[in-house]
Amino acid sequence: MSEQDPSPRDRSNDLAISRRDALRISAAATGASLAGFGKTMAAAQPMPVALPGMSLTVHFQVNGNHIETLVDPRASLLDVLREQLALTGAKKGCDHGQCGACTVHVDGRRVASCLTLAAKVEGRQVLTIEGLSLEDGSLHPMQQAFIDHDALQCGYCTPGQIMAAVACVQEGHASSDAEIREYMSGNICRCGAYVGIVAAIRDAAVTMGGD
Ligand code: FES
Numbered sequence: 001m002s003e004q005d006p007s008p009r010d011r012s013n014d015l016a017i018s019r020r021d022a023l024r025i026s027a028a029a030t031g032a033s034l035a036g037f038g039k040t041m042a043a044a045q046p047m048p049v050a051l052p053g054m055s056l057t058v059h060f061q062v063n064g065n066h067i068e069t070l071v072d073p074r075a076s077l078l079d080v081l082r083e084q085l086a087l088t089g090a091k092k093g094c095d096h097g098q099c100g101a102c103t104v105h106v107d108g109r110r111v112a113s114c115l116t117l118a119a120k121v122e123g124r125q126v127l128t129i130e131g132l133s134l135e136d137g138s139l140h141p142m143q144q145a146f147i148d149h150d151a152l153q154c155g156y157c158t159p160g161q162i163m164a165a166v167a168c169v170q171e172g173h174a175s176s177d178a179e180i181r182e183y184m185s186g187n188i189c190r191c192g193a194y195v196g197i198v199a200a201i202r203d204a205a206v207t208m209g210g211d
Pocket residue numbers: 091092093094095096097098099100101102103112113114115
């Protein structure tokens with residue numbers, strides 16, 4: 001047997017040492033954790049607490065309306081919007097953040113609502129396609145542009161496309177067709193209405209004063 005290949009007794013000793021080391025390291029780590037616990041608790045922000053399977057109460061604004069509702073801590077914003085608040089404009093396409101059909105705005109930024117925990121929008125402003133029309137009831141310029149440019153066929157992706165398109169203009173990414181395509185690349189249209197969508201965004205950007 002070579003020098004690099006220890007005997008069974010040697011291996012046993014190595015294991016014994018490893019166990020002692022592990023116990024020592026574990027004890028030290030536990031002590032450190034306990035010592036830091038008070039500090040951690042003192043610095044922590046108040047957070048909603050719920051055990052698995054239980055509900056917690058969240059408060060947020062949806063389309064200007066104050067909402068207070070019980071949610072499963074694991075529920076997505078998309079499911080709460082659609083199944084608890086009956087706001088079915090945002091669509092469930094992939095449920096994995098890959099198609100953009102569920103796009104809504106949170107505090108003015110687009111998000112994939114299927115990847116956003118409802119509990120995370122506590123105190124925030126949510127805007128869905130249902131709240132996009134203007135105060136006088138007329139269509140938002142982006143909605144009108146989608147109609148004018150035939151930027152939809154079956155319409156399943158359209159609410160998400162429009163919410164992303166509004167963010168595209170508001171965030172200043174509508175200065176060219178290439179820039180629009182890049183920004184909108186996360187919104188999939190199975191009907192292939194991309195030419196109309198880009199034209200609609202270009203048009204609405206002028207109306208919205210974004211370009
Ligand atoms: S349903 Fe959310 S990205 Fe597809």
